[in-house]
Amino acid sequence: KNNADSLKLTEYDYILIDTHPDFGTITKNAIAISNYLLSPITPSEHGYNAKFDLETRLEKFRKSLFDYRTGETYVDAKLFFVANMIRHNTSMSHDLLKHIEGDETVATIIPERELFNKATARHASIFELANHDESISKQNQKFIEHADHLFQELANKTK
Known part of the structure:
Protein backbone atom coordinates (compact mmCIF):
# COMPACT_ATOMS: atom_id res chain seq x y z
CA LYS A 1 0.00 0.00 0.00
CA ASN A 2 2.91 2.34 0.70
CA ASN A 3 4.15 1.93 -2.89
CA ALA A 4 0.84 2.48 -4.68
CA ASP A 5 1.93 5.84 -6.12
CA SER A 6 5.36 4.75 -7.36
CA LEU A 7 3.88 1.67 -9.01
CA LYS A 8 1.06 3.75 -10.54
CA LEU A 9 -1.52 1.35 -9.12
CA THR A 10 -4.22 4.00 -9.27
CA GLU A 11 -4.27 3.52 -13.04
CA TYR A 12 -6.05 0.19 -12.53
CA ASP A 13 -9.59 -0.50 -11.44
CA TYR A 14 -8.67 -3.98 -10.19
CA ILE A 15 -5.49 -5.92 -9.66
CA LEU A 16 -6.03 -9.63 -9.16
CA ILE A 17 -3.52 -11.71 -7.24
CA ASP A 18 -4.14 -15.41 -7.76
CA THR A 19 -2.45 -17.43 -5.03
CA HIS A 20 -2.16 -21.08 -4.13
CA PRO A 21 -5.08 -22.16 -1.93
CA ASP A 22 -2.99 -22.42 1.22
CA PHE A 23 -2.18 -20.02 4.03
CA GLY A 24 1.56 -19.80 3.46
CA THR A 25 3.77 -16.71 3.43
CA ILE A 26 3.01 -15.69 -0.16
CA THR A 27 -0.73 -15.99 0.37
CA LYS A 28 -0.56 -14.08 3.65
CA ASN A 29 1.40 -11.28 2.00
CA THR A 70 -2.93 1.36 18.26
CA GLY A 71 -3.94 -2.29 18.48
CA GLU A 72 -5.44 -2.05 14.98
CA THR A 73 -4.84 -4.81 12.46
CA TYR A 74 -2.94 -4.21 9.27
CA VAL A 75 -5.13 -6.78 7.54
CA ASP A 76 -8.30 -5.07 6.36
CA ALA A 77 -9.27 -7.17 3.35
CA LYS A 78 -12.98 -7.88 3.16
CA LEU A 79 -13.71 -11.56 2.58
CA PHE A 80 -16.19 -12.67 -0.07
CA PHE A 81 -16.97 -16.08 -1.46
CA VAL A 82 -17.93 -17.13 -4.97
CA ALA A 83 -20.06 -20.25 -5.18
CA ASN A 84 -18.54 -22.00 -8.17
CA MET A 85 -19.36 -24.96 -10.42
CA ILE A 86 -22.97 -25.05 -9.27
CA ARG A 87 -25.11 -27.62 -11.08
CA HIS A 88 -28.86 -27.34 -11.29
CA ASN A 89 -29.42 -31.08 -10.97
CA THR A 90 -27.28 -32.34 -8.06
CA SER A 91 -28.05 -32.66 -4.38
CA MET A 92 -24.60 -31.33 -3.41
CA SER A 93 -25.26 -28.10 -5.32
CA HIS A 94 -28.73 -27.80 -3.82
CA ASP A 95 -27.31 -28.34 -0.31
CA LEU A 96 -24.63 -25.70 -0.82
CA LEU A 97 -27.16 -23.20 -2.16
CA LYS A 98 -29.38 -23.85 0.85
CA HIS A 99 -26.46 -23.25 3.25
CA ILE A 100 -25.39 -19.98 1.62
CA GLU A 101 -28.88 -18.56 1.13
CA GLY A 102 -28.92 -15.02 2.52
CA ASP A 103 -25.19 -15.11 3.32
CA GLU A 104 -23.89 -11.59 2.66
CA THR A 105 -20.31 -12.89 2.28
CA VAL A 106 -21.30 -14.80 -0.87
CA ALA A 107 -20.72 -12.33 -3.69
CA THR A 108 -22.17 -14.38 -6.55
CA ILE A 109 -23.02 -17.87 -7.77
CA ILE A 110 -21.42 -19.22 -10.93
CA PRO A 111 -22.97 -22.28 -12.56
CA GLU A 112 -20.89 -25.06 -14.02
CA ARG A 113 -20.72 -24.76 -17.80
CA GLU A 114 -18.68 -26.54 -20.45
CA LEU A 115 -18.07 -23.10 -21.92
CA PHE A 116 -15.55 -22.40 -19.13
CA ASN A 117 -13.59 -25.55 -20.02
CA LYS A 118 -13.53 -24.57 -23.71
CA ALA A 119 -12.39 -21.05 -22.91
CA THR A 120 -9.63 -22.32 -20.62
CA ALA A 121 -8.41 -24.76 -23.28
CA ARG A 122 -8.25 -21.93 -25.83
CA HIS A 123 -6.67 -19.43 -23.40
CA ALA A 124 -9.51 -16.97 -23.87
CA SER A 125 -12.32 -15.49 -21.85
CA ILE A 126 -15.82 -16.84 -22.41
CA PHE A 127 -16.68 -13.50 -24.00
CA GLU A 128 -13.76 -13.64 -26.45
CA LEU A 129 -14.63 -17.22 -27.30
CA ALA A 130 -18.23 -16.33 -28.06
CA ASN A 131 -17.17 -13.32 -30.15
CA HIS A 132 -14.91 -15.46 -32.33
CA ASP A 133 -17.08 -18.58 -32.66
CA GLU A 134 -20.65 -18.05 -33.87
CA SER A 135 -21.83 -21.56 -32.93
CA ILE A 136 -20.54 -21.14 -29.35
CA SER A 137 -22.17 -17.73 -29.22
CA LYS A 138 -25.54 -19.10 -30.33
CA GLN A 139 -25.37 -22.11 -27.97
CA ASN A 140 -24.48 -19.94 -24.97
CA GLN A 141 -26.09 -16.58 -25.72
CA LYS A 142 -28.38 -16.59 -22.70
CA PHE A 143 -25.62 -17.69 -20.33
CA ILE A 144 -23.13 -15.13 -21.67
CA GLU A 145 -25.63 -12.37 -20.96
CA HIS A 146 -26.15 -13.87 -17.49
CA ALA A 147 -22.36 -14.11 -16.94
CA ASP A 148 -22.01 -10.40 -17.58
CA HIS A 149 -24.59 -9.86 -14.82
CA LEU A 150 -22.67 -12.21 -12.48
CA PHE A 151 -19.44 -10.28 -12.99
CA GLN A 152 -21.28 -7.02 -12.39
CA GLU A 153 -22.63 -8.44 -9.10
CA LEU A 154 -19.08 -9.26 -8.08
CA ALA A 155 -17.86 -5.78 -9.06
CA ASN A 156 -20.66 -4.16 -7.06
CA LYS A 157 -19.67 -6.09 -3.92
CA THR A 158 -16.10 -4.86 -4.21
CA LYS A 159 -16.77 -1.13 -4.58
Whole structure:
Protein backbone atom coordinates (compact mmCIF):
# COMPACT_ATOMS: atom_id res chain seq x y z
CA LYS A 1 0.00 0.00 0.00
CA ASN A 2 2.91 2.34 0.70
CA ASN A 3 4.15 1.93 -2.89
CA ALA A 4 0.84 2.48 -4.68
CA ASP A 5 1.93 5.84 -6.12
CA SER A 6 5.36 4.75 -7.36
CA LEU A 7 3.88 1.67 -9.01
CA LYS A 8 1.06 3.75 -10.54
CA LEU A 9 -1.52 1.35 -9.12
CA THR A 10 -4.22 4.00 -9.27
CA GLU A 11 -4.27 3.52 -13.04
CA TYR A 12 -6.05 0.19 -12.53
CA ASP A 13 -9.59 -0.50 -11.44
CA TYR A 14 -8.67 -3.98 -10.19
CA ILE A 15 -5.49 -5.92 -9.66
CA LEU A 16 -6.03 -9.63 -9.16
CA ILE A 17 -3.52 -11.71 -7.24
CA ASP A 18 -4.14 -15.41 -7.76
CA THR A 19 -2.45 -17.43 -5.03
CA HIS A 20 -2.16 -21.08 -4.13
CA PRO A 21 -5.08 -22.16 -1.93
CA ASP A 22 -2.99 -22.42 1.22
CA PHE A 23 -2.18 -20.02 4.03
CA GLY A 24 1.56 -19.80 3.46
CA THR A 25 3.77 -16.71 3.43
CA ILE A 26 3.01 -15.69 -0.16
CA THR A 27 -0.73 -15.99 0.37
CA LYS A 28 -0.56 -14.08 3.65
CA ASN A 29 1.40 -11.28 2.00
CA ALA A 30 -1.16 -11.07 -0.80
CA ILE A 31 -3.97 -10.88 1.75
CA ALA A 32 -2.15 -8.25 3.79
CA ILE A 33 -1.95 -5.84 0.83
CA SER A 34 -5.41 -6.55 -0.53
CA ASN A 35 -8.68 -4.72 -0.14
CA TYR A 36 -10.75 -7.80 -0.91
CA LEU A 37 -10.29 -11.52 -0.69
CA LEU A 38 -12.33 -13.67 -3.06
CA SER A 39 -12.45 -17.39 -2.46
CA PRO A 40 -14.37 -20.03 -4.36
CA ILE A 41 -16.58 -22.53 -2.58
CA THR A 42 -17.74 -25.58 -4.45
CA PRO A 43 -20.52 -28.10 -3.94
CA SER A 44 -18.37 -30.85 -2.49
CA GLU A 45 -17.87 -32.66 0.77
CA HIS A 46 -15.36 -30.08 1.91
CA GLY A 47 -16.56 -27.05 -0.07
CA TYR A 48 -18.70 -25.38 2.55
CA ASN A 49 -16.39 -26.37 5.42
CA ALA A 50 -13.55 -24.63 3.57
CA LYS A 51 -15.52 -21.39 3.96
CA PHE A 52 -15.46 -21.66 7.75
CA ASP A 53 -11.82 -22.72 7.73
CA LEU A 54 -10.81 -19.66 5.71
CA GLU A 55 -12.86 -17.32 7.90
CA THR A 56 -11.15 -18.74 10.99
CA ARG A 57 -7.65 -18.52 9.50
CA LEU A 58 -8.23 -14.97 8.29
CA GLU A 59 -9.44 -13.85 11.70
CA LYS A 60 -6.39 -15.44 13.36
CA PHE A 61 -4.14 -13.71 10.81
CA ARG A 62 -5.84 -10.35 11.46
CA LYS A 63 -5.16 -10.74 15.20
CA SER A 64 -1.52 -11.66 14.64
CA LEU A 65 -0.62 -8.72 12.39
CA PHE A 66 -1.38 -5.46 14.14
CA ASP A 67 0.07 -2.11 15.09
CA TYR A 68 1.27 -2.44 18.69
CA ARG A 69 0.72 1.27 19.34
CA THR A 70 -2.93 1.36 18.26
CA GLY A 71 -3.94 -2.29 18.48
CA GLU A 72 -5.44 -2.05 14.98
CA THR A 73 -4.84 -4.81 12.46
CA TYR A 74 -2.94 -4.21 9.27
CA VAL A 75 -5.13 -6.78 7.54
CA ASP A 76 -8.30 -5.07 6.36
CA ALA A 77 -9.27 -7.17 3.35
CA LYS A 78 -12.98 -7.88 3.16
CA LEU A 79 -13.71 -11.56 2.58
CA PHE A 80 -16.19 -12.67 -0.07
CA PHE A 81 -16.97 -16.08 -1.46
CA VAL A 82 -17.93 -17.13 -4.97
CA ALA A 83 -20.06 -20.25 -5.18
CA ASN A 84 -18.54 -22.00 -8.17
CA MET A 85 -19.36 -24.96 -10.42
CA ILE A 86 -22.97 -25.05 -9.27
CA ARG A 87 -25.11 -27.62 -11.08
CA HIS A 88 -28.86 -27.34 -11.29
CA ASN A 89 -29.42 -31.08 -10.97
CA THR A 90 -27.28 -32.34 -8.06
CA SER A 91 -28.05 -32.66 -4.38
CA MET A 92 -24.60 -31.33 -3.41
CA SER A 93 -25.26 -28.10 -5.32
CA HIS A 94 -28.73 -27.80 -3.82
CA ASP A 95 -27.31 -28.34 -0.31
CA LEU A 96 -24.63 -25.70 -0.82
CA LEU A 97 -27.16 -23.20 -2.16
CA LYS A 98 -29.38 -23.85 0.85
CA HIS A 99 -26.46 -23.25 3.25
CA ILE A 100 -25.39 -19.98 1.62
CA GLU A 101 -28.88 -18.56 1.13
CA GLY A 102 -28.92 -15.02 2.52
CA ASP A 103 -25.19 -15.11 3.32
CA GLU A 104 -23.89 -11.59 2.66
CA THR A 105 -20.31 -12.89 2.28
CA VAL A 106 -21.30 -14.80 -0.87
CA ALA A 107 -20.72 -12.33 -3.69
CA THR A 108 -22.17 -14.38 -6.55
CA ILE A 109 -23.02 -17.87 -7.77
CA ILE A 110 -21.42 -19.22 -10.93
CA PRO A 111 -22.97 -22.28 -12.56
CA GLU A 112 -20.89 -25.06 -14.02
CA ARG A 113 -20.72 -24.76 -17.80
CA GLU A 114 -18.68 -26.54 -20.45
CA LEU A 115 -18.07 -23.10 -21.92
CA PHE A 116 -15.55 -22.40 -19.13
CA ASN A 117 -13.59 -25.55 -20.02
CA LYS A 118 -13.53 -24.57 -23.71
CA ALA A 119 -12.39 -21.05 -22.91
CA THR A 120 -9.63 -22.32 -20.62
CA ALA A 121 -8.41 -24.76 -23.28
CA ARG A 122 -8.25 -21.93 -25.83
CA HIS A 123 -6.67 -19.43 -23.40
CA ALA A 124 -9.51 -16.97 -23.87
CA SER A 125 -12.32 -15.49 -21.85
CA ILE A 126 -15.82 -16.84 -22.41
CA PHE A 127 -16.68 -13.50 -24.00
CA GLU A 128 -13.76 -13.64 -26.45
CA LEU A 129 -14.63 -17.22 -27.30
CA ALA A 130 -18.23 -16.33 -28.06
CA ASN A 131 -17.17 -13.32 -30.15
CA HIS A 132 -14.91 -15.46 -32.33
CA ASP A 133 -17.08 -18.58 -32.66
CA GLU A 134 -20.65 -18.05 -33.87
CA SER A 135 -21.83 -21.56 -32.93
CA ILE A 136 -20.54 -21.14 -29.35
CA SER A 137 -22.17 -17.73 -29.22
CA LYS A 138 -25.54 -19.10 -30.33
CA GLN A 139 -25.37 -22.11 -27.97
CA ASN A 140 -24.48 -19.94 -24.97
CA GLN A 141 -26.09 -16.58 -25.72
CA LYS A 142 -28.38 -16.59 -22.70
CA PHE A 143 -25.62 -17.69 -20.33
CA ILE A 144 -23.13 -15.13 -21.67
CA GLU A 145 -25.63 -12.37 -20.96
CA HIS A 146 -26.15 -13.87 -17.49
CA ALA A 147 -22.36 -14.11 -16.94
CA ASP A 148 -22.01 -10.40 -17.58
CA HIS A 149 -24.59 -9.86 -14.82
CA LEU A 150 -22.67 -12.21 -12.48
CA PHE A 151 -19.44 -10.28 -12.99
CA GLN A 152 -21.28 -7.02 -12.39
CA GLU A 153 -22.63 -8.44 -9.10
CA LEU A 154 -19.08 -9.26 -8.08
CA ALA A 155 -17.86 -5.78 -9.06
CA ASN A 156 -20.66 -4.16 -7.06
CA LYS A 157 -19.67 -6.09 -3.92
CA THR A 158 -16.10 -4.86 -4.21
CA LYS A 159 -16.77 -1.13 -4.58
